[in-house]
Amino acid sequence: MNTKQPTAALAVSNPAEQGRAGSVKDASQPSSRVAAAIDGAPIRIENLAKRYGSTAAVSGIDLDVRAGEFLSLLGPSGSGKTTLLMMLAGFELPSEGRLTLDTSDITRIAPNKRNIGMVFQRYALFPHMTVSQNVAYPLRMRKVPKAEIPDRVERALSMVGLNGFGDRMPNQLSGGQQQRVAVARALVFEPPVLLMDEPLSALDKKMRERMQIEIKQLQQRLGVTVVYVTHDQEEALTMSDRIAVMDNGRIQQVGTAFELYERPATPFVADFIGKMNFIPSSCMAVDDESVTVRVAGDVLIRLPQHHVRDGMSPLVGDRLDLAIRPERVRIERARQGVASSITGVVEARAYVGAFQWYVVRLADGTVLHVQSQSGASAEQGFDERQAVDITFEPTALHVFRGG
Known part of the structure; x- marks a missing residue:
């Protein structure tokens, strides 16, 4: 269950009004003190829960985020990932559990006292302020000496590749530039942790893919700890050091992109990360x-x-259910008397450049998706209604309890 976006202003990134999402651009080579001074801090989440009446939005979350790590909370809508992020930010108070930032208990600390940066999906810059004034806002709220503010703002804008944009108004910027201003504003006071709530969701696919890499590069340069909420599995796989997959308010598995894809712990993770075939079977010997x-x-x-x-x-x-990725299924022309293969019929096919995609129905009615790499003879392939043999790489199969 996702919480409603707060309207109160976080001192780090004022979301007082709603705006359009944009992107972060990587600066070429930052030379600012801001880029060198941010040290990421660890976060510990212990038995965290949030209930709204009888509805549990988050249940019993235990999670350690390492200092300087880029960790994504990944899951479908309503999985609890945004609720968890809002509790980290302080906009939602837990029903139970404990939050620790570095060595400090922040469970009941006000948002503006947590020293955490925040970039919302709808970040909303103050429309009546210039770019520099927007970025300076959290410094003024923290009563930073006025003489220091211009230099710190300029360094923050340089960090996100917006040198010389300080005098512009938000309505003079593209969506990507507005997003970069929002990130500069969230980082200008050098927080050890940056929280990001689907900041790229409003961008087109090409821009989103570019920004995924650039945000990750920025985070690596700064060393700041990032907790990033997304429902886009490709985005999480591209950007994250580790990913926490959530469903129904609980963490299903935490691991690297490789671990989640190659060794999924539950049927939900197997099905949610990438594409997966599930093949009904029965246990004959153990x-x-x-x-x-x-x-x-x-x-x-x-x-x-x-x-x-x-x-x-x-x-x-x-x-039992056997689970296997489409690219790990072998498809060949049907032959008689091959004991280890399973006969099926091609129901549909599609040429997708680097590979061909087949839908194959087995004799027992099971439907498999098969991804076969294209080659010089790719246009030949297998025709619809053609009989084929299916074999599996045993090392690529996972066994789950049958549905």
Whole structure:
């Protein structure tokens, strides 16, 4: 459950009015003290929960964010990721649990006392202020000596590649430039933590992809700890050191992009990160080292025990789901008498440049998506209604409890 965006002003990044989302541009080579002075701080989240009446928006979250880490909270709408971010910012108070920034308990501390930067999805610059005045706002709120403010503002604008833009008004900027001003404003007072709530969601695909890399480069230069909320899996995989996948107010798995993609811990993570086929099967044999399953009626597949996910211990007769990525499924022309293959029929095909995409229906009705790399003979491929043989790379299969 996502919380409503607050209307009160955070001293770091004033969201008093709503605006359009933009982007962050990487400055070429920052030479400012701002870029060198920000040291990221660790965050500890312990048994954090938020309830609205009988509805649990967040339940029992335990998470450590490392100093200088870029961690994304990834999940569908209503998964609790924005609620969690708002509790970190101080705009929502937890129903229970504890938040620690570095060594300080900030669970009940007011937002403007937390020394945390914030960039909202709708960041809204003050329309009646210049760019420099917008960036200077958090410094004035902190009563920084007036003589220091111009130099610090200029360094912050240089950091995001907006040298010379200080006298412009927000309505004279593109959406990307406005976003960069919002980031400069959030970082100008050198917070150890920056929270970002889907800051690229309003950009077109090409601009969003460029900005993903540039935001990550900026974060790496500064060393600031970033907690980044997104529902876009590609965005999270591109930018993050680690990703916390959320669903129904709980963290399903925390790991690197590689770990989540190659070793998903739950069916939800397997299905949400990338594309995944789920193949119904039954458990035929179990020993200390392996699990043997039957798929598509009569094909037996033997898998190592460590491929069993979700912490379960299968028993003979259990219904299981085998999960495999489309690019790890092998497709060949049907041959007679190949014991280890499964026969299917191509229902649809699409040429997508670097690969071909097939939809194959197996004899038992299971539908598989297959991604086959294009080559010199790619235009030949497999035709619709053509019989094919499907085989799997055993090392690429994951075993989950059957639905």
